[in-house]
Amino acid sequence: xxxxxxxxxxxxxxxxxxxxxxxxxxxxxxxxxxxxxxxxxxxxxxxxxxxxxxxxxxxxxxxxxxxxxxxxxxxxxxxxxxxxxxxxxxxxxxxxxxxxxxxxxxxxxxxxxxxxxxxxxxxxxxxxxxxxxxxxxxxxxxxxxxxxxxxxxxxxxxxxxxxxxxxxxxxxxxxxxxxxxxxxxxxxxxxxxxxxxxxxxxxxxxxxxxxxxxxxxxxxxxxxxxxxxxxxxxxxxxxxxxxxxxxxxxxxxxxxxxxxxxxxxxxxxxxxxxxxxxxxxxxxxxxxxxxxxxxxxxxxxxxxxxxxxxxxxxxxxxxxxxxxxxxxxxxxxxxxxxxxxxxxxxxxxxxxxxxxxxxxxxxxxxxxxxxxxxxxxxxxxxxxxxxxxxxxxxxxxxxxxxxxxxxxxxxxxxxxxxxxxxxxxxxxxxxxxxxxxxxxxxxxxxxxxxxxxxxxxxxxxxxxxxxxxxxxxxxxxxxxxxxxxxxxxxxxxxxxxxxxxxxxxxxxxxxxxxxxxx
Amino acid sequence: xxxxxxxxxxxxxxxxxxxxxxxxxxxxxxxxxxxxxxxxxxxxxxxxxxxxxxxxxxxxxxxxxxxxxxxxxxxxxxxxxxxxxxxxxxxxxxxxxxxxxxxxxxxxxxxxxxxxxxxxxxxxxxxxxxxxxxxxxxxxxxxxxxxxxxxxxxxxxxxxxxxxxxxxxxxxxxxxxxxxxxxxxxxxxxxxxxxxxxxxxxxxxxxxxxxxxxxxxxxxxxxxxxxxxxxxxxxxxxxxxxxxxxxxxxxxxxxxxxxxxxxxxxxxxxxxxxxxxxxxxxxxxxxxxxxxxxxxxxxxxxxxxxxxxxxxxxxxxxxxxxxxxxxxxxxxxxxxxxxxxxx
Ligand code: SF4
Ligand code: SF4
Numbered sequence: 001x002x003x004x005x006x007x008x009x010x011x012x013x014x015x016x017x018x019x020x021x022x023x024x025x026x027x028x029x030x031x032x033x034x035x036x037x038x039x040x041x042x043x044x045x046x047x048x049x050x051x052x053x054x055x056x057x058x059x060x061x062x063x064x065x066x067x068x069x070x071x072x073x074x075x076x077x078x079x080x081x082x083x084x085x086x087x088x089x090x091x092x093x094x095x096x097x098x099x100x101x102x103x104x105x106x107x108x109x110x111x112x113x114x115x116x117x118x119x120x121x122x123x124x125x126x127x128x129x130x131x132x133x134x135x136x137x138x139x140x141x142x143x144x145x146x147x148x149x150x151x152x153x154x155x156x157x158x159x160x161x162x163x164x165x166x167x168x169x170x171x172x173x174x175x176x177x178x179x180x181x182x183x184x185x186x187x188x189x190x191x192x193x194x195x196x197x198x199x200x201x202x203x204x205x206x207x208x209x210x211x212x213x214x215x216x217x218x219x220x221x222x223x224x225x226x227x228x229x230x231x232x233x234x235x236x237x238x239x240x241x242x243x244x245x246x247x248x249x250x251x252x253x254x255x256x257x258x259x260x261x262x263x264x265x266x267x268x269x270x271x272x273x274x275x276x277x278x279x280x281x282x283x284x285x286x287x288x289x290x291x292x293x294x295x296x297x298x299x300x301x302x303x304x305x306x307x308x309x310x311x312x313x314x315x316x317x318x319x320x321x322x323x324x325x326x327x328x329x330x331x332x333x334x335x336x337x338x339x340x341x342x343x344x345x346x347x348x349x350x351x352x353x354x355x356x357x358x359x360x361x362x363x364x365x366x367x368x369x370x371x372x373x374x375x376x377x378x379x380x381x382x383x384x385x386x387x388x389x390x391x392x393x394x395x396x397x398x399x400x401x402x403x404x405x406x407x408x409x410x411x412x413x414x415x416x417x418x419x420x421x422x423x424x425x426x427x428x429x430x431x432x433x434x435x436x437x438x439x440x441x442x443x444x445x446x447x448x449x450x451x452x453x454x455x456x457x458x459x460x461x462x463x464x465x466x467x468x469x470x471x472x473x474x475x476x477x478x479x480x481x482x483x484x485x486x487x488x489x490x491x492x493x494x495x496x497x498x499x500x501x502x503x504x505x506x507x508x509x510x511x512x513x514x515x516x517x518x
Numbered sequence: 519x520x521x522x523x524x525x526x527x528x529x530x531x532x533x534x535x536x537x538x539x540x541x542x543x544x545x546x547x548x549x550x551x552x553x554x555x556x557x558x559x560x561x562x563x564x565x566x567x568x569x570x571x572x573x574x575x576x577x578x579x580x581x582x583x584x585x586x587x588x589x590x591x592x593x594x595x596x597x598x599x600x601x602x603x604x605x606x607x608x609x610x611x612x613x614x615x616x617x618x619x620x621x622x623x624x625x626x627x628x629x630x631x632x633x634x635x636x637x638x639x640x641x642x643x644x645x646x647x648x649x650x651x652x653x654x655x656x657x658x659x660x661x662x663x664x665x666x667x668x669x670x671x672x673x674x675x676x677x678x679x680x681x682x683x684x685x686x687x688x689x690x691x692x693x694x695x696x697x698x699x700x701x702x703x704x705x706x707x708x709x710x711x712x713x714x715x716x717x718x719x720x721x722x723x724x725x726x727x728x729x730x731x732x733x734x735x736x737x738x739x740x741x742x743x744x745x746x747x748x749x750x751x752x753x754x755x756x757x758x759x760x761x762x763x764x765x766x767x768x769x770x771x772x773x774x775x776x777x778x779x780x781x782x783x784x785x786x787x788x789x790x791x792x793x794x795x796x797x798x799x800x801x802x803x804x805x806x807x808x809x810x811x812x813x814x815x816x817x818x819x820x821x822x823x824x825x826x827x828x829x830x831x832x833x834x835x836x837x838x839x840x841x842x843x844x845x846x847x848x849x850x851x852x853x854x855x856x857x858x859x860x861x
Contacts, residue, residue, distance in 0.1 A: 107525070268860050269861075270860035270861040272860065325520070341524065342523055342524065343523045346528075348528075348531055349529045350529070352528060353523065353528075354525070355522055356522045356523065357521050375531075375532070376526075376531075380536065383595065383636065384636050385637050386537055386637050386802050387805075389807040393753075397859040398856050398857065399858060399859075400807065400856070402807060423859055432529050433534070433535065435540050436536075436537055436637070437536070441527060441528055441529070
C-alpha cells in the first residue's frame with residue numbers, strides 16, 4: 001500500500017472529523033461563568049509582575065526601583081531568547097524588585113516587579129503597523145515578538161518564536177483552537193462571543209505572517225451562538241480562507257495533538273510538532289493578542305480570566321491585567337462563598353493549586369477556579385493498582401499508565417522512556433478514573449522531572465569531561481610549547497656560547513699572533 | 519487581606535470509582551446465578567458462601583495484621599469476599615466445611631498474600647484455592663447433587679447443614695443416594711466406556727444444551743456478565759475471545775467427529791465456561807491489561823479448557839486453563855503493548 005503523504009493528508013484538515021483514543025466526557029460547568037459579559041477589573045493599589053511566567057529562566061529586569069513606567073513599557077526581557085518581553089500593566093512607579101509569591105507551577109516564590117499605579121493608566125507611545133496587509137511578514141513577526149505575545153491557552157510558549165519557526169517550514173494550515181475542553185473554563189467562549197472580529201483579524205495577520213493558505217477555527221459543538229457570531233465576523237472581514245469547524249466536546253480534545261488528530265486523523269509524531277504536518281496551532285485568545293499587538297501596537301498586559309467555581313459568589317469572566325493579585329479578582333466576583341477550600345489556577349483537570357490569593361495573575365492564567373469542600377470530598381486512601389486497565393483505556397496518548405507508575409516507582413528510567421513517559425500530556429484522565437486512587441499524574445510529573453534531572457546531570461558530566469579534556473589538552477600544549485621554548489633557548493644559548501667560544505678562540509689566536517710578533 | 523489555601527495535586531475532582539465499588543458490582547452481578555443455584559440444587563450453596571466468606575475474611579484479617587497493613591482498609595475492599603464467592607460457586611453444595619477452610623487458606627494466604635497482597639497476586643486466588651482442594655480431596659469435590667427436579671431425595675436446610683458440618687448426610691440418607699455425576703462427568707465416563715455422545719446424552723442430567731439446571735445457571739451468569747460489560751467493569755475482549763475460541767474449536771471437532779465430541783453449544787453451557795468467561799478470566803490483577811493481550815488471554819483459556827476436557831484428567835478445565843494463562847500473562851503483556859501516540 002502506498003503510504004499517504006501526511007503533509008498532503010493534513011491539508012484536508014477539517015473536512016472530516018476523526019476520533020481520538022480515550023478521553024472523558026466530563027460535566028461542563030461552564031454556564032455559571034457565562035451569564036454576564038466580560039468585565040474590566042478595577043485598578044489595584046499594587047501590581048506584582050513576575051519575571052518568570054513559564055518554564056525556563058527568569059526574565060532580566062529592565063527597570064530599577066523608583067523608576068517611573070508608562071503602561072506598556074517593557075519591564076523585563078528574555079535576553080537568552082532574543083525576544084519576548086514583559087510589560088508594565090499600568091502607568092506608575094516601580095517600588096520594588098523583590099521576591100514575592102508567584103503563580104508558577106513550581107509553587108516557589110519569584111522575583112516580581114512591584115508597580116504602584118499613578119491612577120492615570122497612561123499608555124506609553126505605541127507604534128502600530130497601520131497597513132498590516134502590505135507589511136512584510138518579517139515585520140509582523142518582529143511585532144509579535146516584541147509585544148510579549150505568548151500562547152494564552154495555558155502553554156505560554158512565546159508566539160513570536162513559534163511563528164518565526166513556522167514561517168520557515170511551509171505551513172499550509174493555521175488552526176485557531178477555540179475548544180476549551182476543561183470543565184469550568186469559559187474565557188475563550190466568551191471571547192469568541194464578544195470579540196469575533198478581533199479573532200478573525202488575528203487569524204488573518206497570523207496567516208500572513210506564516211504564509212499559510214487557510215485558517216480553521218475549531219470550536220466545540222456545545223458553544224451555542226459562537227458559530228454564528230464567528231461566521232458573521234468572517235463574512236464581515238471579507239476573508240475567504242477561514243473555516244469554522246465544530247468538534248465534539250470530549251476532554252481533552254482541546255489539547256493541541258488531540259485537536260489535530262480530530263481535524264486530520266493524523267498523529268503528531270512523538271517528540272515532533274504540528275509544524276511537521278504543515279500545521280500551526282494557536283489559541284483564539286492568542287490571535288486577538290496578535291491583532292492588538294500589530295494593529296494597535298499594544299503589548300500583552302492583560303488577558304481574560306474565568307473566575308468560577310462553587311467557591312466564589314458571582315462567577316464571571318474578567319479582563320485582568322498581568323500582575324493583579326488574585327484576591328482582587330475574587331473581590332470583584334463578590335468574594336468567596338462558604339466552604340471555599342481550594343484555589344486553582346487553570347481548570348480542574350490540569351490546573352495547579354495555589355497556596356494563597358496574594359499570587360498575581362500571570363499570562364498563563366486562563367481560569368481561577370475556587371472549589372469547595374463538597375466539590376473535593378475527603379481524600380481517599382490510595383490502594384494498590386489492581387491492573388484494571390481503565391487508565392490505559394482513557395489515555396489519549398495511548399500509554400499504559402499502570403506500567404509507567406510501576407517503572408517510576410522502581411526507578412527504571414530506561415523503561416519509563418520506552419513506555420513513553422515523555423509523550424504523556426498530563427491530562428489527568430487516567431488519574432480521574434483510577435479506582436485505586438493512585439495519584440498517577442503526580443507520579444508522572446515526578447518521573448519527568450527526574451528524567452530531566454538525569455539528562456541535565458548527563459549533560460553536565462559530559463560538559464565537565466569535555467572541559468577536563470580540553471584543559472588537559474591545553475596544558476599539554478602549554479607544556480609542549482614551554483618545552484620547545486626551552487629547547488630553543490638552550491639552543492640559542494648553546495649557539496651563543498659556541499659563538500663566544502669562537503670569539504674567544506679568535507681573540508686568543510689574535511693574541512698569540514701578537515705575542516709572537518712582539 | 520490575603521487568604522491561604524491547602525494545596526493538592528491535579529485533577530481536582532473527587533475520585534468517581536473505588537476498588538470496593540468494582541468488587542461489589544462483580545458480586546452483585548453474581549447474585550442471579552447464586553439464586554438460580556439455590557433454586558436448582560438446594561440451599562447448600564448459601565451455606566458454602568457464608569462459610570467461604572467467613573474463612574476468607576478471617577484469613578485476610580490475620581495476614582494483614584501479620585503483614586502490618588491497614589486491616590480495616592483492605593477488609594473493606596471486598597476483594598477477599600469476591601474470591602470467597604467465586605470459590606463457593608465452584609464447590610459442590612454439600613462439600614464438608616473444611617473444604618472452604620482449606621480453599622480459603624490457599625487462596626487468601628498463599629495465592630494472594632504470599633505474592634504481595636491485593637494487586638500483586640500472579641494467580642487468580644479463587645482458582646488456586648479450588649484447584650488445591652480439587653486435587654487434594656477429589657472425592658469430596660466430585661460429590662455433586664442432581665438438580666432438585668430429578669432428585670430422588672432432596673435435603674432441607676437443616677439436613678444440608680448437618681451434612682456440611684459432619685461430613686455425612688443424616689441417616690437414613692447416604693452419599694450414593696443423594697449425589698450424582700455432573701453432566702461433564704457423565705459425558706466423560708460415557709465416552710471412556712465406548713458410548714457415543716448421543717447415547718451418553720440420554721442421561722437425565724442433560725438439558726437442551728448443557729446440563730439440566732446448569733444451563734440456566736450459565737444463563738444467569740451471562741446476564742450478570744452483560745451487566746458488568748454495560749457498567750464497564752469488564753471489557754468484552756476476554757469473554758468474547760474465550761467463548762469464541764471454544765465455539766470455533768468445538769465446532770471444528772464436532773464436525774470432524776460428532777460421535778466423540780459434544781456439540782459446541784454444549785461446551786459453552788457446561789461446567790464453568792460462562793462463569794469463567796465473565797467472572798474468572800476477567801480478573802484484572804492476574805490477567806492481561808491491554809486489549810490485544812486480553813484477546814490472547816481469553817482465547818488461551820478457551821483452547822486449554824477444551825483440550826483438558828477432551829484429553830486431560832479432569833472433566834472441566836476452566837480453572838487449570840485460567841491458572842496456566844495467568845502464568846503467561848506477563849509475557850503476553852510484554853508483546854501486546856499498544857503503540858504509543860505518534861510513535
Ligand atoms: S486505573 Fe488505577 S488500578 Fe486500574 S490499572 Fe490503572 S493504575 Fe491500576
Ligand atoms: S496524564 Fe498522561 S498517562 Fe494519564 S491519561 Fe493523560 S496522557 Fe495518559
